[in-house]
Amino acid sequence: MEDEKLIEKAIAGNEQAFRLLVEKYRHYLYKVVYPVVRNEKDAEDVTQETFIKIYYALPKYQKQGFKTWITRIAMNTAIDVTRKQVRKQESAVDDEILKQVTGTEVSAAVSLLRKEQREVVRTRIKELPDNYRDVIEDYYITEKNYKQIAEEQNVAVKTVEVKLHRARKWIKKHWKEDDF
Structure with a gap:
C-alpha cells in the first residue's frame, strides 16, 4: 500500500x-x-x-x-x-572527581567554586531577553524537550526551535567564555 x-x-x-x-x-x-x-x-x-x-x-x-x-x-x-x-x-564524572578528592579543604573549595559558577550562570541567564530566558531555562536547566516547552508556552514546536536558535546566537554575541 x-x-x-x-x-x-x-x-x-x-x-x-x-x-x-x-x-x-x-x-x-x-x-x-x-x-x-x-x-x-x-x-x-x-x-x-x-x-x-x-x-x-x-x-x-x-x-x-x-x-x-x-x-x-x-x-x-x-x-x-x-x-x-x-x-x-x-x-x-564531576561527581566522581569530587568523591576522589580526599582533603576536606579541597572538597570544600571545589564545592564552593561549583556553587559560585552555578550562581554566575544563573545571574547571566537573568540578563537574557525575556523571550529567550524561558526557553533556555526550560531546555538547559530543567532539561525539557521541545514538545514539552511548546505545550507549556502554547506555541508550535518550530517556534521553540527558532527561539532556542536565536537565544544561542544572542549568547554567542553577548557573552564571552572568559566571563565564566
Missing part, C-alpha cells in the same frame, strides 16, 4: 495503517540513528521514541516527502538523546 494512503488512514485513527508504516520504516530508521547513538539498545529506544513522535506529528505532515520527514525526526531525536547522555556523563 502506498505511504500517502497509509498516512491518511493513520491520521484518521487506523492503528493497523500506522503499524504498517512502522514495519516498513523500522529497520531504516534504526540504521539512521545507530551511527549517532552508537549503541544497539539506545538505537532501538530512539527508533521507538521516533515513532511515537511521528504518530503525534502525523496530522502536521504536509506531504513534502515522508521518508525525508521521518529521517529528520529520527536524527533530531537521536541528537537530543546523545546530548542528554553527554550531560549526564559529564555530571557523573
